[in-house]
Amino acid sequence: MKYLSFRNRIAFNYIAVTALLIAVLFILIYLVIFQTVYDHLDTDLDAELQEVYSSIVVLDNTIVYANPNEWSEKEHGLIEVNPTFVAIVDSFGNVMRKTPNLRDVSLTFSDLKRGKKNFDTLLSGAPIRQMQTPIQNPTGKTLAYLIIAIPLQESIIVLKNLRQTLLVGYPIVLLVLFFLSRFIAGRSIAPIGAVIATAERITNENLEERITLPQNKDEIFTLTQTINNLLDRLRDVVMREKQFTADASHELRTPLAVMKGTLEVLVRKPREPEQYVEKIRDVVYEVDRMSQLVDHLLELARYESGSITPMVTNFELNTVITDCLRRLTPTADEKNISFHFTPENQYFVKADFTMTAIIIENILSNAVKYSPEGQSVSIAVEIRSGAVTCSIKDNGIGISDEQIAKIFDRFYRVDESRASNIQGKGIGLAIVKRLIDLQHCTLSVLSTPAAGTTFTISFP
Amino acid sequence: MRILIVEDEKGIGKFLRDGLKEEGFAVDIALDGNSGLELSRQNEYDIILLDWMLPGISGIEVCRNIRKVNTAVPIIFLTAKDTVSDTIFGLEAGANDYIRKPFAFEELLARIRVQLRTENAETTLLSVGDIELDINTHIVRKNNIEIPFTQKEFALLEFLLRNKNKVCTRTRIIEHVWDIHFDADTSVIDVYINALRKKLTAGEEKGYIQTVRGVGYIVREP
Numbered sequence: 001m002k003y004l005s006f007r008n009r010i011a012f013n014y015i016a017v018t019a020l021l022i023a024v025l026f027i028l029i030y031l032v033i034f035q036t037v038y039d040h041l042d043t044d045l046d047a048e049l050q051e052v053y054s055s056i057v058v059l060d061n062t063i064v065y066a067n068p069n070e071w072s073e074k075e076h077g078l079i080e081v082n083p084t085f086v087a088i089v090d091s092f093g094n095v096m097r098k099t100p101n102l103r104d105v106s107l108t109f110s111d112l113k114r115g116k117k118n119f120d121t122l123l124s125g126a127p128i129r130q131m132q133t134p135i136q137n138p139t140g141k142t143l144a145y146l147i148i149a150i151p152l153q154e155s156i157i158v159l160k161n162l163r164q165t166l167l168v169g170y171p172i173v174l175l176v177l178f179f180l181s182r183f184i185a186g187r188s189i190a191p192i193g194a195v196i197a198t199a200e201r202i203t204n205e206n207l208e209e210r211i212t213l214p215q216n217k218d219e220i221f222t223l224t225q226t227i228n229n230l231l232d233r234l235r236d237v238v239m240r241e242k243q244f245t246a247d248a249s250h251e252l253r254t255p256l257a258v259m260k261g262t263l264e265v266l267v268r269k270p271r272e273p274e275q276y277v278e279k280i281r282d283v284v285y286e287v288d289r290m291s292q293l294v295d296h297l298l299e300l301a302r303y304e305s306g307s308i309t310p311m312v313t314n315f316e317l318n319t320v321i322t323d324c325l326r327r328l329t330p331t332a333d334e335k336n337i338s339f340h341f342t343p344e345n346q347y348f349v350k351a352d353f354t355m356t357a358i359i360i361e362n363i364l365s366n367a368v369k370y371s372p373e374g375q376s377v378s379i380a381v382e383i384r385s386g387a388v389t390c391s392i393k394d395n396g397i398g399i400s401d402e403q404i405a406k407i408f409d410r411f412y413r414v415d416e417s418r419a420s421n422i423q424g425k426g427i428g429l430a431i432v433k434r435l436i437d438l439q440h441c442t443l444s445v446l447s448t449p450a451a452g453t454t455f456t457i458s459f460p
Numbered sequence: 461m462r463i464l465i466v467e468d469e470k471g472i473g474k475f476l477r478d479g480l481k482e483e484g485f486a487v488d489i490a491l492d493g494n495s496g497l498e499l500s501r502q503n504e505y506d507i508i509l510l511d512w513m514l515p516g517i518s519g520i521e522v523c524r525n526i527r528k529v530n531t532a533v534p535i536i537f538l539t540a541k542d543t544v545s546d547t548i549f550g551l552e553a554g555a556n557d558y559i560r561k562p563f564a565f566e567e568l569l570a571r572i573r574v575q576l577r578t579e580n581a582e583t584t585l586l587s588v589g590d591i592e593l594d595i596n597t598h599i600v601r602k603n604n605i606e607i608p609f610t611q612k613e614f615a616l617l618e619f620l621l622r623n624k625n626k627v628c629t630r631t632r633i634i635e636h637v638w639d640i641h642f643d644a645d646t647s648v649i650d651v652y653i654n655a656l657r658k659k660l661t662a663g664e665e666k667g668y669i670q671t672v673r674g675v676g677y678i679v680r681e682p
Contacts, residue, residue, distance in 0.1 A: 255471070257563065258474075258475065264566070
């Protein structure tokens, strides 16, 4: 069954059940007709018996034939057309009287059965059905037996024909049904073929193509829709990867282009020593910028490859925050930005110490970057619905709702103008997102453009 | 020759400006798409260098918008995008050429010169009388004797020679030889023209550069 096609499997399963049902049905039909035929025969026998029985009178120990004409009726004289054989035999099977059509043969006597009994037997090789009943005197003594027989030939032929028809018809019906159901199954799964064909055609190159939805909202419709949705998600992932590669190559090539160009222009002509110093300083600055970017990209790649697992320990959160604040204070001082953080209680979290520090430092450094001069950044640690949370709130430029969805994308920057004086490549939050996921923390962002942003980290 | 660079990466803009200025170009830099488009409408540029990925509107959009009003100005894309489809996309948006970052400055220069070629494209020499100017080597010769020229003087002479026998108005000269920081009211042009005349004629009677009073200057065969 494993190797059968879907349509054949449907047809086979269908036919197996149908075969059983039809077999039961055919057997039932045969039995009912068989029974009907014999009932009919027995009714005839019974009627004849009554007739013959009424023509005899039992006196003490003798049988008197009241109506001798009965024995010479037409049906008792002929053998060929609709004959009825009648005989009266004594307890030992000796024929006392019989109808003319019996000629020199006699009906089978069954002495074992004392009561009224119907059975099939043979008369000169031809099948007959017999009915035998005892003739008793009023005291209950059996004087003789009345045997009546009618030929079975026709009934047997009818039943035989019926049996043959059913036996021959059975496989034919099944065969026809098999092909019919195979055809119908094939037709009803034809849309799946279309789905397969389209799905096979879709590759990396034409991820925009979708499978046409069928008209009926059936299972195939749902299947198609599911595949289409899957393709949407795949396309998004592929697009994001493509975007990342494009962005990464842009970000890496730009400092290279600056260095190459600056040096090429520098060596075109002999220059004053001061000019060499200035240009070489420019190039060193670019090298620094680039190696920082490469470091960040490698860091991100390490986290994304899944080769790093968090080393979960139990540590106090306030100390991590205080450390980060100390490292960031020189940068914040340049913009005259103040931090508001008053550690009150101690809060212990189960997380990776280094990763947590990177998360908090990245968010804090963004808060400093995107805050105007003289503003403040406040940090609060508290317990919300059983979980330790750390919120970092700035009064910076803010992020619009549609931008919030993208800020964790690699290389995405809210302030697109790289010409602006805000440094950064948009890698920081991508790293934060990765580390949050690795540690099963949650991060929520609340922001009002031009008013400020609050990042809230919730530890498990 | 006046050139517009639309490039948001300051480092790239800086070396391009330095290098191209040394080559005698007047250079303007726009740091984003919108201001690039603005500048291209305000001034008449001989060539535009356009970065693809720009803040605001993209280089492709800038290119299409420039092409709507100006089909003549050569546009060269400078970009880190490097697939064939990107190249085709850029050229279909109306760019004349396409150069990948990081590029060699000399290659960019060569590509700019290709775009600036006049009808007699085979030669890099411009001449009038016994004066000969080599665009590639930046050397001006009179009777095969080299005359020292400053970058600005060279740029001015190159522009006048490219428009030989045509009147160059003061406005056009300013637009093509000086960058956006130039104040058009000064008499700098006259000073440079006088300097050129002195170097070219070297005391001879015949003048190569003639003044068209109230309009500008013209260079004719003597």
